[in-house]
Amino acid sequence: MPALPEGLVLKGVSVEPRGRSIVAARVFQPGEIIATFNSPSIAIPDSPHLSTTCSGCLLPATPGSDPPSASQPARAVRACTGCRTVAYCSPACQRLDWATGGHKAECKIFKRVRAEGHDFLPTPVRALVQVLLRPEMGAAMGELEGHVDKFRRKSDKLWADMELQAMAALHYLGRETNAKSLAEAIEILCKSQVNSFNRLDEDIEQTGLFMNPALAMVNHSCIPNAFVQFVGRKAVLHAYQEIGKDEEIEISYIVPDVQKLPDSHTPDPLSSNESLNATVEEIYSWCSNPLLGLSESDKRKQLHRRWAACKPLRDSRTSAYAIEPLPRVLAEASIHFGEQGNFAYSLCISSFLATNVDPYKAAAPFAPQRVKGLLMIAKLLANTAPANPDASTGSSKALTSTKSLRGVISEALGKMDQATMCQILLELVVYHAPAAHSKEWSVFREAKELLGDLEALQGRETEEALVKAFMRNPNGAEEKLFFEQAIIGPLRELSAFCINILDSEFGS
Template sequence: MSGLNDGIEVRGSKGGAKGRSIHATRRFSPGDVIARFDDPAVVLPPGQRALEYCNHCLRNQAHPAAPKLRVCTGCKTVAYCGPACQRANWAAVHKLECKAIKRLHEAKPADQPDWVPTPVRAAAQVMLRPKVLEEFDALEGHVGLWKKDDDMKLKLQAHGVVKCLGADQMTPVGLEAAYQVLCKLQTNAFSRTEEYSESGGIFLDTKLAMMNHSCVPNALVQFGGRSATLRATAVINSGDEIELSYIDHTQPKGKRQGELDSYHFQCSCPKCQHDLDEYQVAKTDPTVDLNASLSVMRDIARFQSYSSGGAIDPSQRTAVMKLSKIFPVSLRNMEPKEKHEWLRRAYKTGSYFVQTEKWAIEPFAQVVDEACFYFGKDRGNHECALAVACLSAYEVEPFKHVVPWHPQRLKGLSSIAIALSNTAPNPERLVELARDMTATKKFPTDSVKVLENLDQVSLCQMLLSIIHAHSPLAPSADWEVLVLAQEMLKDIESLPGRDRENGLIIAWGKDPKSMDDFFEFSVVEPIKALSKLGKVVLEVDLGSDRDLST
């Protein structure tokens, strides 16, 4: 729906070898906004939770600043945060879809839920607006390939779409038209359930949809309300193709290829062609130098310490396959005892990654994340959770997402800050854990001294300040990570007896370059020490079966 932004152009043609593609018409540096898409063809919250979101601005009712939502009195299926959003959405699409949704509800069996599946609602919105339907003609849908797969789910959804449109559309022609729109949505829509956002739902702009995929992307898409921002993550020169990753590009090659099957193409990026892992990709990434500033992992030489070029070591490939086989469908639904047992099994199965110090390789990196969640959320052991969160921030995320302002990196800093807010009231417990781990002869005494001298409140404050400093690069002004950081900063700055600490941290925030030693002492060294502690915590609890979670 949006016009093409200055700085990018469409090349190629539908049906060509590579189809359409988006190219830069000028140079972009990492962090630059390449384009904004403010008028998408379709933007929806997740169907099952549609009443938890304003269906226009997409604000979740759980957001601290969100007013009480009002349900549409017509279809009773969508909600709005106020009259302004309700009027805007009515004018944009709901005046057409309200009756359509009611028709669908009337045709449903009484025992079926009242919510409308997101693909059905999205396709109905497209077909109810002739101008949008016309724009969809330019999109590739791989309809023939979907039919070859005999996807019954899409066929059932097509019937749902036609029921929305009315009984006169329940014809072979009407069903085929709905099926084709659903194929195009499946192929081109972005899920708003990103790794850095819990928003859910879908977003489709017909120009943004022409962006091609790479497992070594040079840009990312950030969602905020009804808008999407295309931001460079690498240097992009005039004429270069701008590429996104449609999937989690940090996953092993086999899983990436499986997830890309639904897009009906085979990726031929350098990472796939040469079967490179995260360390090999990061080693040649020119943006590693950005970590020399506001990054908790500033040792640029570490990016160069891993081998590059050539396919992955067969032992690593075997270790990835063995660990992947034991992953359950959902870890978060496990009871704590069951999860603890699984984490121990997974850690031992993935011993290759511990021995080779390749913490960032998936799926072992997920084991680290789940261990952090287990210690903190499931067992309330915030000291162990803090250590493992720092392990992730120091040994995992910098190699998976090289630019320090990547949303996942900032989300990791937020996790550390939250853990610190729980450990700071009783700082002696962290020191006790460190000394206990020293007694096992696995944790160095010099790191214990770092933690003995650690001002946990100041570390928390500085990590939150890093998040705040990167706010211009955040997905949106009301991104939950950013909002939480701002709230926590206010709370810390209002604590009594911290005038000296506040003064130093505020001065550092204004001129970090001149206070680099202060940052190194107050943030980098403690995070490094805590990362080491995280390794020992995992080895002692998960590797040696000594329960630290109690």
């Protein structure tokens, strides 16, 4: 039986209808770390990224920032001299993977793979090889459910693929393929598919596989009270809301955080609108595809098409801006303008997401996407120049051309204390990032670095004192008023330009 971290208790048995469950041994507050899961575990990047990702710290090679930054250092990776397949960014990472990551045993396996003309093993096959090579991992997986019969009945093609994967692993291990060894290997493949996690890191757009038998016993819920973040070779379980003693801990196997809490009072526009449901079903898949890699012209065409397709969501009687794929379209538009150097437009859309979308998609202020959104706004504020005295100005009636719209936004920005806004947002990122992920998160490190640069500026002693007072006592009457005037009001003012921007750029 896998050992559970302190603070967790196993209840029930696997033969019960719901199976075993993990409950809290004490009360956990929102954002608190419930447990950290280390070994025995498998933590590997996807096989196609082996040559560009460090198999020790699981971070990809990167050229770093320009100018060099402590939060975004350059990282080069070099191939293992033994197998020439996996790569490492440092000798320390190589020693780590050699000792605890299983590469000591699999290095010679990859030599055989290369000798037969292949660059790597598919990710599921590599995971199977690691389990078969690591007795402690195999023993820890012993009591996990694999639902082999369900896999066998699900699809002949799926079962045939699993047989091929099992035979490949046994072949490269140099083990005999017979009925018994094949059945054991397939059972491990089934257990791996049922109990492993997609080690998704959206910040660096890398995926991989994480397998820890103790974490695998945490049950799924569509409305979870906890979420998992991956930090290097570890998985960190966070409380999304208060969890009482003896209350079951549940996570979503589909996404790393909560989309809607059970006590949310936000109306659901899809619950009673069949037409809107049909629209979402029709446009969701193609409107959610990333625009990365498209030409500038094709990106604009896609944004024009997607903005039009989302019109029913925009026009619904109950606000549906938090219903996908509309948030994705807004985010892609913000990225597009940022890439074009139009930081003011990107800032307005990001402000709209922060005030009108994210609080409904993820209610907790420490939700990872909300923390990342605050950092994005802070960086955009730093990149928006003061108002241009030559820019055109005017009232909302003048929002008929791109030039006049830019002028009005520029005028609005010129009246805002962008430095103070930026400092408050960075303070909030630093405060919430450990609960959202960890202090090892690149978002936390970048915010700390930017905050240090901002605090070094001269002549801001009064503003800095007000920011620090708010962070010490955010519920004080004066502090609340300061926050409303310094952040909430300006963000709402900027977000009010969002729909006009998108209509002017991508409307009919």
